[in-house]
Amino acid sequence: MATLTLRNLVKAYGKTEVLHSINLDIANGEFVVFVGPSGCGKSTTLRMIAGLEEVTSGEILIGDRVVNHLEPKARNIAMVFQNYAIYPHLSVRKNIGFGLRTSKMAKADKEKRIEEVAAILSMTEYLDRKPAQLSGGQRQRVAIGRAMVRDPSVFLFDEPLSNLDAQLRTQMRLEIKKLHQRVGTTIVFVTHDQVEAMTMADRIVIMKDGHIQQIGTPAEVFHKPANTFVAQFIGAPSMNMLDARWQGGALHLAGQALPAKLSLPDDTALTVGIRPDDLLVSPGPGVFSGTVSVLEPLGTQTLVYVDIGGREVIAQASGRTPPQLGAHVTLAADLDNMHLFDSTGKAIA
Amino acid sequence: MKLYSRLSIERKRTVWAWGFLALPILFYVVIRFYPTADAMLLSFQNWNLLGARSWAGLDNYIRLFNDPVFWKVFRNTFMYLILGTPISLVISFVIAYHLDKTRFLHGTLRALYFLPFLTTAVAMAWVWRWFYQPVPIGLFNNILSSLGFSQVRFLNSTTNALPSILAPAIWAGLGFQIIIFMAGLRAIPVSYYEAARIDGVSNWTILREITLPLLKPTIVFLVVFSSIGFLRIFDQVFNMTTNDPGGPLNSTMPLVMMIYQTAFSSYTMGYAAAQTVVLFTVLLVVSLVQLRLLRDR
Numbered sequence: 001m002a003t004l005t006l007r008n009l010v011k012a013y014g015k016t017e018v019l020h021s022i023n024l025d026i027a028n029g030e031f032v033v034f035v036g037p038s039g040c041g042k043s044t045t046l047r048m049i050a051g052l053e054e055v056t057s058g059e060i061l062i063g064d065r066v067v068n069h070l071e072p073k074a075r076n077i078a079m080v081f082q083n084y085a086i087y088p089h090l091s092v093r094k095n096i097g098f099g100l101r102t103s104k105m106a107k108a109d110k111e112k113r114i115e116e117v118a119a120i121l122s123m124t125e126y127l128d129r130k131p132a133q134l135s136g137g138q139r140q141r142v143a144i145g146r147a148m149v150r151d152p153s154v155f156l157f158d159e160p161l162s163n164l165d166a167q168l169r170t171q172m173r174l175e176i177k178k179l180h181q182r183v184g185t186t187i188v189f190v191t192h193d194q195v196e197a198m199t200m201a202d203r204i205v206i207m208k209d210g211h212i213q214q215i216g217t218p219a220e221v222f223h224k225p226a227n228t229f230v231a232q233f234i235g236a237p238s239m240n241m242l243d244a245r246w247q248g249g250a251l252h253l254a255g256q257a258l259p260a261k262l263s264l265p266d267d268t269a270l271t272v273g274i275r276p277d278d279l280l281v282s283p284g285p286g287v288f289s290g291t292v293s294v295l296e297p298l299g300t301q302t303l304v305y306v307d308i309g310g311r312e313v314i315a316q317a318s319g320r321t322p323p324q325l326g327a328h329v330t331l332a333a334d335l336d337n338m339h340l341f342d343s344t345g346k347a348i349a
Numbered sequence: 350m351k352l353y354s355r356l357s358i359e360r361k362r363t364v365w366a367w368g369f370l371a372l373p374i375l376f377y378v379v380i381r382f383y384p385t386a387d388a389m390l391l392s393f394q395n396w397n398l399l400g401a402r403s404w405a406g407l408d409n410y411i412r413l414f415n416d417p418v419f420w421k422v423f424r425n426t427f428m429y430l431i432l433g434t435p436i437s438l439v440i441s442f443v444i445a446y447h448l449d450k451t452r453f454l455h456g457t458l459r460a461l462y463f464l465p466f467l468t469t470a471v472a473m474a475w476v477w478r479w480f481y482q483p484v485p486i487g488l489f490n491n492i493l494s495s496l497g498f499s500q501v502r503f504l505n506s507t508t509n510a511l512p513s514i515l516a517p518a519i520w521a522g523l524g525f526q527i528i529i530f531m532a533g534l535r536a537i538p539v540s541y542y543e544a545a546r547i548d549g550v551s552n553w554t555i556l557r558e559i560t561l562p563l564l565k566p567t568i569v570f571l572v573v574f575s576s577i578g579f580l581r582i583f584d585q586v587f588n589m590t591t592n593d594p595g596g597p598l599n600s601t602m603p604l605v606m607m608i609y610q611t612a613f614s615s616y617t618m619g620y621a622a623a624q625t626v627v628l629f630t631v632l633l634v635v636s637l638v639q640l641r642l643l644r645d646r
Contacts, residue, residue, distance in 0.1 A: 050543075050547060051546075051547075052543050052546070052547075071546075071549070072546050072547040072549070073546070073547065073548065073549025074549075077547065078547065079543075079544065079547050081540040081543070081544060082540075083538060083540055085538065085540040085541050085543070085544035087541065087558075087559060087562075087563075088563070089562040089563065089565075090558075098544075098545070098548055098550070099548045101548065101550050101554065102548070102549045102550055102551075146544075146548075150548075
């Protein structure tokens with residue numbers, strides 16, 4: 001187990017810089033998830049930590065040791081790949097044992113260690129099978145077993161669940177989380193799926209275009225997004241974004257003037273974000289009104305797409321009594337639950 | 350037409366499939382199977398290509414069995430196989446393995462290695478023949494003598510001639526084998542190597558335990574393919590020993606050349622057919638044994 005520190009980490013391919021000065025401190029035993037759209041640099045960062053990519057500038061520290069120039073093996077990390085990277089011609093036992101090949105352990109101890117890991121992952125009865133005889137979830141477990149067997153100080157996961165179907169993904173998500181709670185090793189996990197990030201992470205690192213957008217606990221990034229990108233990336237369905245203007249002690253948006261107390265200069269352009277869960281179809285008076293254009297029933301609730309003066313927003317209604325398509329509805333929202341962003345997209349505290 | 354429209358969809362498909370297959374089947378029967386069967390029949394007959402055929406029973410096979418030249422030729426053919434296949438495979442694998450990791454001039458190098466495969470065997474054989482000549486003509490002997498070594502009799506020594514002919518044959522096939530090996534290497538996911546690097550195993554272990562086992566289908570294909578090629582070697586030998594085909598003293602003569610001479614110099618077609626049947630059997634047995642030995646267990 002160890003801490004992991006990234007200091008001014010930069011990656012460039014030729015003259016193209018793809019990672020711009022990444023700084024991050026990961027505590028011992030922390031589960032950190034890197035999330036962002038494809039091409040944001042999250043996998044590159046992970047591969048640099050693993051030692052599979054050269055560091056252009058900056059430092060990577062595992063524990064107190066700068067590991068920039070160490071071979072992957074010497075960093076004492078283990079990695080789980082998206083395509084599992086388990087060898088099809090070797091049995092599960094040999095695949096898990098592959099990580100111990102260079103270890104100086106006695107043969108009997110190695111066998112014991114493999115058995116232990118297999119037991120933790122409930123794979124004991126499959127030890128002598130070949131990967132082709134296993135299901136997707138089991139193969140994933142072999143890949144995790146192979147990483148665990150060496151007892152590394154940091155686990156790296158590179159989108160390990162994206163090849164699994166939705167149900168299995170949910171299950172493996174839970175298993176990895178339980179595993180972390182049990183072994184307590186520091187984990188860095190890369191995904192493009194914000195639900196994975198929210199459900200598993202102690203802290204989430206949201207990245208875009210090689211920059212960190214926000215670092216925070218799942219609750220922080222959800223309730224206090226640092227900018228419009230984070231606000232829209234985290235949470236599904238995405239947050240509604242409305243152009244607004246602060247004028248004469250009121251917030252003018254979508255043809256409405258909402259009185260509010262804000263310490264902003266008069267006549268300021270703003271963006272107001274409202275999560276669909278905070279914008280409810282209400283029988284009484286509301287903030288906005290418009291006609292229902294699309295309904296998406298989800299069971300417990302129904303997502304209602306409402307056209308408010310030429311702008312479509314997503315609101316929520318009860319799953320039992322949804323409005324009719326084309327009906328005129330009013331939408332209630334609490335000003336406290338609105339997120340305000342300045343013209344550059346940064347959150348206004 | 351009415352009959353056709355009454356058929357079920359399954360039947361209609363069958364009719365169409367056989368309709369399309371009819372032409373190639375006919376072609377194969379006339380061009381391949383019929384001559385093969387006829388050659389087998391001919392091996393039990395005597396025929397001088399023009400006159401009538403007469404029954405010979407097993408005479409051709411008995412004659413073959415007692416022919417010292419045949420056994421010499423049989424041994425030569427297997428020498429081509431036993432030396433050619435492993436040497437060409439090892440060389441082409443080593444080149445492909447390193448070429449796969451080279452970015453510098455990758456395309457050019459690959460083209461250069463593939464070039465001999467495009468060249469006709471005749472042209473190549475004659476160029477190599479020139480290489481092998483004694484001083485002052487031959488390239489190799491000129492180099493040797495300028496370095497102060499004694500000359501080597503390449504093509505007119507009974508011990509050196511076979512390897513000397515095999516060398517250009519191996520070289521000519523390398524391009525193809527390299528391309529196939531590289532395709533096989535490319536098909537192995539990069540993450541397998543990355544995972545192994547993280548586990549810290551040596552390059553030798555990666556090669557032995559990951560690369561080679563995963564290349565097995567490629568290796569099986571190339572072993573069988575190149576074995577058939579070396580068992581059927583002819584044009585290299587023919588063009589490099591034109592003064593004394595298969596010489597000196599039959600030391601380079603492969604089975605195909607013996608068949609050629611028996612058929613088209615001596616016009617003993619029945620005897621040639623018996624040799625062909627033996628070659629066919631050898632090819633079949635060698636291929637089947639290789640497939641069985643190298644098959645996935």
